[in-house]
Amino acid sequence: MQPRCLFILPFLLLSLFVHAQIGVGAKAPKGAKVYLDGSKKSLHKNWTYWEGPRFSAAMPIKWPVVKNPAGKGKAVSSNDPAGAGGKYGAADIVTKKAFRDFRLHVEFLIAKPGGNSGVYLQNRYEIQVLDGDSTAHGMAAVINEEASPYYPYNGVGKWNAYDIVFRAARFENGQRTEKAMVTMYFNGVKVHTNRQINQVWGGPNSGIDGGNDGGKGITDTPGGLKLQAEGHEVLYRNVWIEELDLMKADTDIMKK
Secondary structure (H helix, E strand, O other): OOOOHHHHHHHHHHHHHHOOOOOOOOOOOOOOEEEEOOOHHHHHHHEEEOOOOOOOOOOOOOOOEEEOOOOOOEEEEOOOHHHOOOOOOOOOEEEOOOEOEEEEEEEEEEOOOOOEEEEEEOOOEEEEEEOOOOOOOOOOOEOOOOOOOOOOOOOOOOEEEEEEEEEOOEEEOOEEEEOEEEEEEEOOEEEEEEEEEOOOOOOOOOOOOOOOHHHOOOOOOOEOOEEOOOOOOEEEEEEEEEEEOOOOOOOOOOOO
């Protein structure tokens, strides 16, 4: 007979995880890694440019570190010169580490009306960051899959937070058997629950598998977290990731 503690331990660990703080200012729990704290050091240590078909920047990363316009500290701006004019894919940044299942916390501030960026899970699936748009292409939407849950948005000039649990697609013999899945809180409000993600949108300039069968040719390749540069003053800070191994098709494991 195995010691009872071996059966109890996983439940204790899960309990610690699901009760972790969410929302603006949430601190990384034990086991998570901070990938962007607003400093130049964290930017250059943990990130690189994504060299997709439209890539036109050059290392080192040109995303500027700026003073926090809504409080203390600093943040990193997505306003890379190569992305001017909305040229997505020209200067997007991606973590050097690739992921499968994970919990993500990311905070962003849109400095001006109409500000546009995006958070890409596994450098595939975009969670939109776009002021003023409540369509399926708008703020906090799993892009092009359902209408934007716009209502928890704090507005221009204020910090916002996405808390996301993501489960990668599953495969057998090279064929996708389970779609990627996401549960997400937006500023502490649950807006997606076990939402399956059908495909990659935006074509080959958007990320991994975007050019495969019109975005439907998903592969079993891990990918990094990507942040999009579109020539707008969208700031990021407090980005952390906790790697997971979600055996069940269930991402609804966070609690406020």
